[in-house]
Amino acid sequence: MGERKRATRAAVPTAAIPPLPWAIATVGGLGRVPLLPGTAGSLLGAALCLPFLFLLPWPVHVAAAAVLAGVAIWASGVATGGLGERDLPVIVIDEAAGMLAAGIALPATMYDLAAAFLLFRLFDVVKPGPLERLERLPGGWGIVLDDLAAGLLARATWWLLKQNFEFL
Numbered sequence: 621m622g623e624r625k626r627a628t629r630a631a632v633p634t635a636a637i638p639p640l641p642w643a644i645a646t647v648g649g650l651g652r653v654p655l656l657p658g659t660a661g662s663l664l665g666a667a668l669c670l671p672f673l674f675l676l677p678w679p680v681h682v683a684a685a686a687v688l689a690g691v692a693i694w695a696s697g698v699a700t701g702g703l704g705e706r707d708l709p710v711i712v713i714d715e716a717a718g719m720l721a722a723g724i725a726l727p728a729t730m731y732d733l734a735a736a737f738l739l740f741r742l743f744d745v746v747k748p749g750p751l752e753r754l755e756r757l758p759g760g761w762g763i764v765l766d767d768l769a770a771g772l773l774a775r776a777t778w779w780l781l782k783q784n785f786e787f788l
Contacts, residue, residue, distance in 0.1 A: 641698035644691060644713060651710035659741060661712025665719025666737050669726070673733065678725040685720045689768055692717040697760025707755070707763045718744060718767030722774040732778070735788075739774035748773070 646652065653660040668688075672681035692713040699711060707714075722740040726732045743751065744767055751773070754766040782788050 637699055637701075641695040644695035645699035645711045647712050647716060651712040657709050657712050658715045658744065661715030662719045662737060662741055662744070664712070665716035666723065666733055668716065668720050669723030669733060673723065673726055673728045681720075681724050685717065685724060688717045688720055689764060692764045693760035695760070696763040700763065701759065711763060714764045714767040715744065717764060718771035721768050721771030724775055726775070726778075736774050736778050739777050740771050743770035743773050
């Protein structure tokens with residue numbers, strides 16, 4: 621639910637949760653940012669896009685996004701498994717993975733990255749259409765796939781807007 625993730629008493633890992641998946645899922649504690657942790661995770665994802673936009677070819681970006689998504693699914697699934705919660709606000713690896721997907725094959729400008737970021741945050745919070753249904757998938761799949769879909773939707777939307785409006 622993006623920034624609308626419900627708060628929970630289980631903001632710290634229990635003995636049943638291994639520390640490595642917890643550290644990955646919370647991106648080393650970035651998810652504990654007191655205000656808007658999902659946005660903080662998305663900003664990290666935008667920062668991860670920078671070398672791919674300016675230095676590396678887009679196929680490498682796609683591969684990195686796929687690897688991060690796989691790690692995110694595993695870590696968030698393990699991290700929430702012992703708590704009985706579906707998607708904790710402190711888990712922000714999903715937002716980083718979604719934003720990394722939103723940046724795939726963007727033109728190498730900060731303007732385009734900022735536009736993709738804003739669209740991603742909008743779609744991540746609003747959850748249009750089937751994105752909300754993806755959230756219901758079990759474990760890490762439901763935590764991460766809705767954000768990946770929001771990222772890909774943001775990327776497609778920005779491409780369509782740029783193709784159809786010269787002033788963008």
